[in-house]
Each structure stands twice: as C-alpha cells, then as structure tokens.
Amino acid sequence: MTHGIDIQSISLTREGAEVFRDFSLQLRERRIGIVGRNGAGKSSLIRLISGLVAPQSGMVKVEGVDVLKDRAGALETVGLLFQNPDHQIIFPAVVEEIAFGLEQQGLSRAEARARARSVLAHHGRADWEDRLSHALSQGQRQLLCLMAVLAMEPRWILFDEPFASLDMPTGLAIEARIKALKQNVVIVTHDPSRVEGFDRILWLEAGKIAADGSPDEVLPRYRAAMEDLARSMAC
Amino acid sequence: MTHGIDIQSISLTREGAEVFRDFSLQLRERRIGIVGRNGAGKSSLIRLISGLVAPQSGMVKVEGVDVLKDRAGALETVGLLFQNPDHQIIFPAVVEEIAFGLEQQGLSRAEARARARSVLAHHGRADWEDRLSHALSQGQRQLLCLMAVLAMEPRWILFDEPFASLDMPTGLAIEARIKALKQNVVIVTHDPSRVEGFDRILWLEAGKIAADGSPDEVLPRYRAAMEDLARSMAC
Amino acid sequence: MLSLALPKRSWAHKLPASVKFGVLAVLMVGLMQFGTLTGQLIGLALAAGLTLSLGLTASKIALQALRPVLWIVAVIVIWHFWQREFSQGAVFGIRVVAMVGLANFVTLTTPLPEIIALVERLAQPIRHFGLSPRLPALAVGLVLRFIPELRARYAAMTDAWRARSPRRPRTKLVAPLAFSLLDDADHLAEALRARGGIAPLPTRRDQHGT
C-alpha cells in the first residue's frame, strides 16, 4: 500500500515572488532526478515535499503522511539533504549532529551516539568523532550532512545537489551508496550524468514541469537546450 | 616587472590542526588550476593569498604587495570568490552588494550603483536590481558573488569552486568569461575538466603539493588516483 | 566553551546534579534568612572548604570566577564601613562571597550535558501541555550553540568585508549582522524541522513503520 509522493495543486509564494501556482505531481518511482536552471524552484519543491515550507494552498502527502502537520510521521518518511551544509548543521560537534536525528527517532542518547560513531566508521571517517563541525572544510561539512541523513534511513531521501562540494572519490562513493539504497531517492542536480540511469527525470523551468520522462527522453533534450542557451549567453 | 604570487615558507594552523608547514610556492602563470581532496587545504591556501587568514609564520606577497598588512594595495591586486556564497554576501540588496566593492575602490556612491546596474545588465540579470540577496536561490547567490568580484577587476582573481551551484548555461557562460579575462586567474575546483586548457595545475594533498605542472601532466594522474580511491572506498 | 569547567574530574563530579542544585538552593535561602555574622561565616567556611577540596588548580579557577564580584563587594563593604555600619557591611560582604562561591562550586563540578539532562528532568511536567520535555533543554543547548556562532558570524562577515575593503567596518556591519542572525534562526528552524522538530518524541523507533 505505497502511495509515494503526492503533491496536490500547490501554490507557493516566497517573499512576494510566486514560485509555484496550482502545481500537482505524483512521484512513485524509486530513483527520481530533478534538473533545471538556477531559481527554477527545485529546492523549493523538495522543501515542500519534506514539509519545511508551507504552501499558501494545496497539500503534500508522502506515503499518506501529511508532512506539514505530522512531523513525527514525516521523520520516518522523508529525509532531506540541504543544498547548503551551513543551513543543515545544528550542533557544534560532529557526533552530536549525527546522533540528534537518531535521538529524535526514539533512540536513547547513548544508543544514538553509538550508532553515530558506527556511521562515521562505516564512511571511513572514524577520526571525525571529536571534531567540531565548523572547523571542517566545506566538502567535509557536506559529507557530514549526508551521513546524518543516511543514518536516519527514512523511506524517501531527498538530496539537494549532494555532489556540489564533494571531491571525486567521495562523490563517486556516495553516488554508489545512493544507488545501492533500498529506499526511494530524489536527487536535484545540475550535472545530468549523475542521474543517467534513473527511473524518471523531471525538468523544472520557472515553477513548471518542462519535461517529465525517462532519462533517455529528457536528458538529451535538456543538455541540448542548456548548450543552446549557453551559446546565446556567451556573446 | 610582474612578480606574481609569492608564498614564502608559510605555516598555518587552524583551530589546533596544522594545515600547512613551511609551505612555499611561486605563481606567475595567467591561468592556474588547483585540485585536491576535501580538506586538502585549497580554500585555506587561497584565503592566505588574499590576506584573509594570517599564517603563524611566513609571508605572502602578490605583485609585491604584502596582502596581510597593506589592505588598500591588496584590494587592487587580489579578489576572492568565496566557496560558500553565505560567507561572502554582506548586504541585503543585490545592487548594494555589487556596488560595495566599487565604492571601496574609490567610486562615488552614485557611480558605484550605476556600474553595479550595468554589471547586472551585462550578465543578463537586469531584473535583479531590486531583489534582496537572501531571497535568491543558492545558484543565484553564487552568481551574485561572481558578479561582485568580477566587477572590481583586481589583477589576480581567485575563484573557490565557482561552478559548484551554477546551472549548465550559467556555468558555461561564466567559464567563457573567465577564459576571456585579461587578468590572472586561479580556480579551485573538484571538476578537472574545468581547468583543462590552463597554464598550470597544482594538486594539493594534505597541505602539500602532490603534483605541479601542465594539465596534460597532472590531470590524467589526478583522475586515475581519484578513481582508484573511489574503488577502494566503494566496497 | 563559555561555561565554567574544570580540566579534571573531582569527587564532586560523582554527585548527581540534582542533589548539588537542590542543596545549593536550600543554602541560598538559608544564607538570606540568617542575618547573623556567624551564620554567614559558616556559609563562607563551607564554600571555601568545598572549593579547596577540589585541589589547588581548581581553587585558582574558582577564585578567578569570583573576581568580578569581589571588588563590587569590596566597594559596598567600604561604603558601609564609612557609614560606620560595621556589622551590616560584614554580613553583606561575607554573604555575597559565600553565595557566589557555593554557586560556582556547583557549576564547576557539573558538566554541561548533566546540567542539560537535569533541565530535561525538571521540565517533565510540561508534557501535560503537549510540549516535549526536551524543549527547555534543547533551548538551552541552542543558546549555547548560538553564542559562539554569533562570534563566528561576526568573524566571517569581517572577512567578507576585508576581502573587498581596506577600511574598518566599524558600525556598518551591525545591520548585516542582525540580518544574518535572523537568517540563521530561519535556517536552524528548518534544520530542526527536517529532523522531526520539537514535536513530542515518538516512543519507539519503529512506531511509524508500516
């Protein structure tokens, strides 16, 4: 009885600017990629899906959970990797940051810390245990955010530009880990090659769906359009 | 009589962790790329070069200017694009943000604003004039930072991951603009293809130079090493 | 961190935080009630004895923490003596030093996580109002997080300023700093929401699985 993500005629205005008007969308696929230009509304969309932004009208349900109202339910259902790690990190210490979400899911403080440590070790970063998050490099902070989200194992995980600050090997390793996840995944990215083998690609343009289909249908058209644009901008 | 960037046996410790020890480097080329893993010290290095971070010992000169002490001189000599737009943007309004650096270079307030407007128009963003910087998307914020730095036209421009949040056409357009700059350029990036045709590539690894040479010498080795690493991490 | 702390654990660290804070509260009230000099002297001796029992280094740290209070007390005592109110001056001076000494003793020997855990336990009754008892503890934790963050923000912003200006920012950063704090509050609110927010906790991890 899986319902997936169900967005029902949403309208969203942020600081006076309209981002979505009467926008509807159903997502059921296991691997979904979202592409589109800067300011198209990609981050706004996945913030809506994770219940962080309240639309002026309309409704978002994920696996039947009203993500805006039922926060405890949303916790098990959707997880979000923020585009800017500085906006996601809450705690000064690396271990606390990972443990917090686990505690929120009902683990005791000690259990959560133990799990956080094993997550660090699993990603080959056992030595980060005592480090402070603000003294990590930008890419290291993004990895910390990724670990914190993956540790919580929600049924849907939304990644906003997960590879933007990662170095090549870390990026490739995370890509492989994401591919292997049993959960449903949505990735927002400016790099089409990262979502090549996915089940479905959405191309968002100024708050509307410009194209929606398999990677083979959408990505070549997207690439061509972007290159055209680049040529017209370069002059 | 150009001296370029001259880094003389620098030691840098940030919050107790040693980033560089007795590190020296001369940079004279017009197009320099820096690659390396997360936490290798790339951002720390270009912050040193722009005189924002003070080393515990050693000295940095750019075109003969002691960037740490002579801030007025440094301003005409080096400009920096921060890796995280949130760390660069100061002012609430887009126009103010671009005009600020110009005013500091001696333009009157009115002149600076007029120039800021023409910079926006030149990048096809004339409609951003009245927007507030915090209400831009992440990629739009990065573009704003880029415009603010480019407008000041210092002799050396240091870019820390300039393409990380840009969409494809904007990324390509900015790449073309950077290529066409008459100034000297240093680009830090995780994407080797962005610095393919450059004059010199530095590969930084844990605060040391792992390789230094032309793109043809360095980049294939860097790519191979990173892919090896990825394979060993993936398991 | 900003809070008072000792480099080493002491015997007093082993006492439960609730006991230490409970006894401290009783002592405070007691010292206020007894106007006699002997009462205050007993309090002072207790504070001094407890502090000394932590060892020499700890006593030095405690004395440092006392310094700002000491000289205010000195001024008032001198004023009283000037007015020839000797007993009143002495009672006042000894009382303040004893109280602050005792309070510092408790703070010094109770690590922050234990203090926060205590807050959490004391806050259990707010469960009845549909609020999570973790809320006050979380609030305390967040304030303590924001304090260094405020300085870091200031430092980051002066960096951004210095990267483009040879002049000092002076008061020009006050407004941008205020905005960046408010934005921080927004981001932090979203980050908290993204991880379940401040709704009462689920009791078991698999409660919502289907």
Next chain:
Amino acid sequence: MERNLTLITVFAALIVVLGLVPAIPLGFGVPITLQSLGVMLAGAVLGSWRGALAVLLVQGLVALGLPVLAGGRGGLGIFVGPTAGFLIGWLPAAFVTGFIVERIRALPVAVAAGIGSVLGGIGVLYALGIVGFWLFKNAGMGPEDTPMSLWTATLIMAPFIPGDLVKAVLAGMIARTIARYRPSALIARA
C-alpha cells in the same frame, strides 16, 4: 513552532553576547551594561510573549550557574544580589516593550519600538530594579541600623538614564531596519 524557538534562542544569545561588551561597573554594585539593549530588542522584534521567553531563557541560564551576565557572572547568587531586581525585571520589561509595539500599530515601527523601550525597558525595569536594590540593601539589618529610603535608592539609579535612552533610540532604529529588510522576522508586527 521551530521558528519561534530558534528566534527566541537567537535573542537570548544576543543578550548574552552583549554582556561580553565590557560593562562599566558602578560603585553600588549595578553595572552599566549593554545587555538591557538586548532585552529591549527582544521585546520590540519578537513581541510580548516571545520576547519575555527569550529573557526567561537567559534567566534560566543564570540560575544554572552559567556565566552569561556582564563580567562573566552567573549562578543563583545573582538572584539575591544587588542586581536581582533588574535581572528579574528584564522579563516584564521585554514583555511591555513588545506589547506596545504590537498594540500601537498606527505609529511607525521605529517610534513604537522607541516608546516601548522607554516605557518597558526603562519604566517597568527601573521600578523592579529599584525595589530589588532597596530590599537588598536593607536585608539582614539589625534594629539599630538606619535603613536606606526608597527615594535614595531611586536617586542612585540616575547614572543609567542617559545610556538607557540611547539604547531605546538604538532599539528603535534596529527594529526599523529589520522591518524593512526582514519583515517576517519582526514578529511583533507580522
């Protein structure tokens, strides 16, 4: 909900950090401190209830013994010291400041916040602060001692007036800037 919490904690932290600006100690034990500017701002920006909660949080930190007051002071001892009345009075001060900004909507934010700060952050605050100081001075006196009069206690507070008026003006200006560029954060008027 979460936003209320984080805004309240930000202003609590602001009050604490303003205590790091060196305070000017006065002989009678109550320092001139910037922290009361933080109290005015908490009320003017967050409004009555949230502003008061921000202060309550600071008071909680003081009670826990954390050195969050000017000069690195903290601990339960403060609540029985010369500044106790002021410290406790911060709470109604922020509340009244916020209440006035919320209610007098006809006036521009800057003016309302200024007036609120004067009435709440000076008027209400001094009333409690003076009584607190007076009780403190006269506590534990024998029958033969001469108690200080409430009037004397009031006169002693005169040195605070100029500084606190400047703070009220600042609070008004800052509230106006916030209303202009981050209107949604000015909850008192949102």
